[in-house]
Amino acid sequence: MIALTIAQLARIVSGRPVLSGDDTPDTVVSGTVDTDSRNIGPGDVFVAKPGETTDGHLFVPGAAEAGASLALVEHPVDAAVSQIVVDDVVTAIAELAKHVVATVRGRGDLRIAGVTGSNGKTTTKNLLARILEEEGGTVAPRASFNNEVGAPLTMLRVTDETRFLVSEFGASAPGEIARLAGLVEPDLGIVLMVGMAHAGGFGGIEATFHAKSELVRALRPGGVAVLNVDDPRVAAMAPIADDNGTTVRWFGRGERADVRAVDVEVSASGTTASLVVDGRERTLRLRVLGEHHVMNALAALTAAIAFGVDVDAAIARLEAVELAERWRMQPLGGDRVRIINDAYNASPDSMAAALRTLAQITAPGERMVAVLGAMSELGEYAGEEHDRVGLIAVRLGIQRIVVVGDDARRLFLSAVGEGSWDGEAVFFSTADEAFDYLVDELREGDRVLVKSSNSAGLRHLGDRLGEVFS
CATH class of the missing domain: 3.40.1190.10 (Mur-like, catalytic domain)
Known part of the structure; x- marks a missing residue:
């Protein structure tokens, strides 16, 4: 962040400064601004954001110990760091x-x-x-x-x-x-x-x-x-x-x-x-x-x-770019079994694109395996869109469709209804169950796609498979 005094910062955010130690309104702040106290270092600004599971105000003392120069808070906190009190830290x-x-x-x-x-x-x-x-x-x-x-x-x-x-x-x-x-x-x-x-x-x-x-x-x-x-x-x-x-x-x-x-x-x-x-x-x-x-x-x-x-x-x-981002079409594994971990996010369009890529990169004699989880934030469209992905997977000739998580069960049922009823499609409620199955099931020449929304957590399953088959 550019250098600003505490007084300037308070005016910009319509807040009230509460000074600590030797600080004055003219004390200059110029560090990184972050809501995660684990990322705070000397001179940084900690934003105490209330959350669904915890409250950032609980971590103000820790940020102060890490060297924070300022905390942005919604109520004063007993900590050795200057603070600016505002109505809403996100605003x-x-x-x-x-x-x-x-x-x-x-x-x-x-x-x-x-x-x-x-x-x-x-x-x-x-x-x-x-x-x-x-x-x-x-x-x-x-x-x-x-x-x-x-x-x-x-x-x-x-x-x-x-x-x-x-x-x-x-x-x-x-x-x-x-x-x-x-x-x-x-x-x-x-x-x-x-x-x-x-x-x-x-x-x-x-x-x-x-x-x-x-x-x-x-x-x-x-x-x-x-x-x-x-x-x-x-x-x-x-x-x-x-x-x-x-x-x-x-x-x-x-x-x-x-x-x-x-x-x-x-x-x-x-x-x-x-x-x-x-x-x-x-x-x-x-x-x-x-x-x-x-x-x-x-x-x-x-x-x-x-x-x-x-x-x-x-x-x-x-x-020169080798990987766009971790967990996005990330190649893992080795020559025997190749894993593509694309489980950071998923939508109907990205699911279809990833499945097509799996089909395109799998050579004759190799086997396509799709490990699929739920797509989130689809609301009333969730059922029909999971059905559609199941149909696409079958019509692309994916030989093993491994569906993980109760929220993705419709995808599994769709695949079975489309013709994957003789063991080609399997369902597991948890990633651990799917992992145990895949460790025994995967064989030399398999090309494996792991794809789901972030909330389904399959990115970690992809990492585990990548380690086993590296």
């Missing part, structure tokens, strides 16, 4: 983030990109950050810091040396993206796709469209909207950009795309695509597994070009 960090970003932008050449979409946000954010970091100081979210807490915390890492801020905007209800993007008014916004992820919270696919389009509406006049030409709902955001005085740059496989993939080949070692960029053909060799990640790479490349990055340099940086 306070948003206001602080807005001030910090505006200050840095006013002093120099800070460029801000926002990324949203039903799938692919984190991968695209990481790919774009990887391109930009060689152009200058770049701040991007850790993991999926894309909500009302994570997004402001990322923004607060901006300093006067930062040239690029890449923000990921997720949402579980209408208005959230507008509120988060409104804190920084991005120069560029990427919309990847409008799918069924979080549809339960939004109330359906059309409501999801309106929520994702909030990023386009939040762009600064004269900015750039980077839109997926292949997704009709994303393409329908172009008039919003026009009304905003925003330029549209298209990516995808359609002929209208400014950055287009005309041929894609998927293998166990990565994905190769022929690209057409402003009329010139180039080759992209991604090490990241999965045809669907080509679209994420196209989006990142389109954004980088809009920011003035040389095309060939950007492609070379994309090709």
